[in-house]
Structure formats: structure tokens, C-alpha cells
Amino acid sequence: MPEGKFTHSIVKRNNPALEMILGAEGEKSLWCGPCAVESREQVLETAAFLKSMGVRILRGGAFKPRTSPRSFQGLGEKALVWLAQAREKYGLHVVSEVMDPADIPLMAHYVDVLQIGARNMQNYSLLKKLARQDKPVLLKRGPAATVEEFILAAEYILSGGRAGVILCERGIRTFERYTRNTLDLSCVALVKQFTYLPIIVDLSHSLGRKDIMAPLARAALACGADGLMMEVHPEPAKALCDGQQSLDFAQFQALLAETGCFGFHGRKRGRVIPLWSSRVNAWNEAGGLRKTENGTAGTKGGE
Ligand code: PEP
Ligand code: MN
Numbered sequence: 001m002p003e004g005k006f007t008h009s010i011v012k013r014n015n016p017a018l019e020m021i022l023g024a025e026g027e028k029s030l031w032c033g034p035c036a037v038e039s040r041e042q043v044l045e046t047a048a049f050l051k052s053m054g055v056r057i058l059r060g061g062a063f064k065p066r067t068s069p070r071s072f073q074g075l076g077e078k079a080l081v082w083l084a085q086a087r088e089k090y091g092l093h094v095v096s097e098v099m100d101p102a103d104i105p106l107m108a109h110y111v112d113v114l115q116i117g118a119r120n121m122q123n124y125s126l127l128k129k130l131a132r133q134d135k136p137v138l139l140k141r142g143p144a145a146t147v148e149e150f151i152l153a154a155e156y157i158l159s160g161g162r163a164g165v166i167l168c169e170r171g172i173r174t175f176e177r178y179t180r181n182t183l184d185l186s187c188v189a190l191v192k193q194f195t196y197l198p199i200i201v202d203l204s205h206s207l208g209r210k211d212i213m214a215p216l217a218r219a220a221l222a223c224g225a226d227g228l229m230m231e232v233h234p235e236p237a238k239a240l241c242d243g244q245q246s247l248d249f250a251q252f253q254a255l256l257a258e259t260g261c262f263g264f265h266g267r268k269r270g271r272v273i274p275l276w277s278s279r280v281n282a283w284n285e286a287g288g289l290r291k292t293e294n295g296t297a298g299t300k301g302g303e
Pocket of ligand 2: 035036205231241242
């Protein structure tokens with residue numbers, strides 16, 4: 001890679017807005033929540049659960065980029081209001097996707113981080129408009145974008161000198177069919193090599209399945225990923241979008257417990273942050289998941 005190829009992205013910035021979202025340097029973040037916001041109850045129930053697991057960033061789509069125009073397109077502003085309510089109630093940061101440049105002010109009013117979906121990574125008018133506002137941007141890698149194109153897309157946003165950028169590797173399209181996309185972990189290592197930008201890995205959209213999330217979570221963190229995104233839904237079987245790759249609460253809890261590397265919070269500001277597994281144990285002791293009226297899976301005997 002020729003030196004000096006990237007300009008803005010290699011400049012280390014002191015960005016308080018990003019630090020607030022990501023935590024202290026070296027801290028790993030979890031970005032979790034449903035693919036799409038479906039109801040107020042769904043968002044609040046998920047937010048309560050995630051909060052109890054120590055997750056600080058809630059995701060949820062209000063405007064959904066769907067391959068078929070006949071698929072669920074998201075609930076729009078109503079969904080943003082519920083996300084904002086979950087943020088207030090549980091003290092979470094909220095991230096949601098903006099698809100239309102005209103929606104940026106509306107989105108910025110409700111969410112803490114603006115997500116640019118994979119399909120829009122090269123929507124340059126959207127990127128240029130994001131460069132002129134202050135909210136941090138989570139930029140997902142396009143399914144057919146090279147690492148260079150990915151970093152240059154981030155430069156469009158950074159060139160405004162205002163918004164910070166967090167990159168998100170979410171898999172690229174290959175001939176492989178056992179996974180929805182092919183998780184390209186070399187992208188994480190290369191981004192770390194060439195830039196100072198934080199990068200997280202979206203396990204749900206990379207894999208399109210849940211059964212191999214734990215080893216890939218470990219691999220992503222071993223490669224230097226600053227965090228992980230996972231779709232979490234109270235009842236994946238009934239999800240309007242991406243249920244096959246969404247973890248229910250018991251599965252999410254099991255993933256954290258199984259994945260040894262989730263003890264990464266370590267010490268922060270002089271106090272010991274409980275390891276994920278001990279959070280899980282504490283949560284279990286407090287009663288764990290109970291069966292709800294609408295039949296949410298319990299901790300024991302979940303899917
Ligand atoms: C999403 O995170 O909701 C999403 C649609 O993912 P991607 O843009 O990576 O396909
Ligand atoms: Mn999804």
C-alpha cells in the first residue's frame with residue numbers, strides 16, 4: 001500500500017463524541033439489538049435485557065434497506081421515538097441507519113450514531129452530507145467494496161472535519177453459500193495497519209447464522225476489532241427481518257458466557273468491571289429470563 005494514500009483517516013484525532021460511544025481506549029464495545037424496530041415493547045424489552053448484560057449501545061433499524069420492495073421497510077419516525085425512549089430509560093447509546101440524505105436532521109435528533117448501511121457505502125452525496133454534521137457515523141463496508149474503497153469512503157465523511165467515523169466490517173459477497181457473506185477479517189487488520197479509525201465486526205450480517213458466532217467473535221477480537229455487532233431479538237422466530245441471524249436472550253447470554261474473550265473490560269478508572277461471565281451469573285441468580293405472557297423463551301430451555 002503506497003504511503004500517504006489515505007489522508008484524513010491516518011490522522012489521529014481526539015474525538016470526545018467517539019470516546020463517549022466507544023469508551024476508553026482499548027475498551028471493546030457491543031452493538032446489539034433487533035434488526036428492525038417492530039414495536040415499543042420489543043425495543044424496551046430488548047433494551048432492558050441488554051442493559052442488564054452490560055451492553056451500552058442499542059441498535060435498531062427504523063428505515064430498512066430491503067432487497068425486495070415487498071419486505072418490511074421499517075416503521076420510520078415512530079421507531080426512532082421508541083429508540084430514544086429506550087435510551088432515556090436505560091442510559092444506552094442508540095444507533096440507527098440513515099438511508100436518505102433528507103432524513104439526516106431527523107435521525108440526528110433521535111440517535112447518537114448514524115449508521116450508513118453496506119448498500120450505501122458508496123452513496124457519495126450521502127457521505128458528503130454526513131461530513132457537514134457532528135454526529136458520529138458507523139460506516140458499514142459495502143458487500144463488494146475493497147478495503148481501499150472502504151477507507152476512502154470514510155475519508156469523505158472525515159474530510160468535513162466534524163463527524164467521527166467508526167468502521168464496520170460486515171462481510172463481502174463471495175461464492176460461499178454456507179454463510180450470508182464472507183467475513184473478511186483481514187480488513188480489520190488492514191484498517192488497524194493503515195488508519196487510527198475504530199472498527200467493529202458485525203457478526204450477524206457477516207454470517208447470516210448463529211451457530212458459528214462464538215468462534216468468529218473470538219477471531220474478530222483477536223484481529224483487533226474494537227467491538228462486535230450482533231442482532232438480538234426477544235423472539236427471533238417472529239422477527240420481521242433477519243430472525244435467522246438474531247440471537248434470542250438466552251442465546252446471547254450463552255454466547256457471552258461461552259466466549260472466553262468477553263472478559264475484556266478489565267480495569268477501568270480504578271475499578272474492576274465485572275467479566276461478562278460474572279454478569280451473566282449475577283443475572284441468572286437474579287432470576288434470569290422468565291417466560292413472558294407472549295411466550296418469550298426462558299433462560300433454561302431456550303431455542
Ligand atoms: C443493518 O445493520 O441493519 C444492515 C442492514 O446491515 P448491512 O447494511 O450491513 O447489510
Ligand atoms: Mn439485519
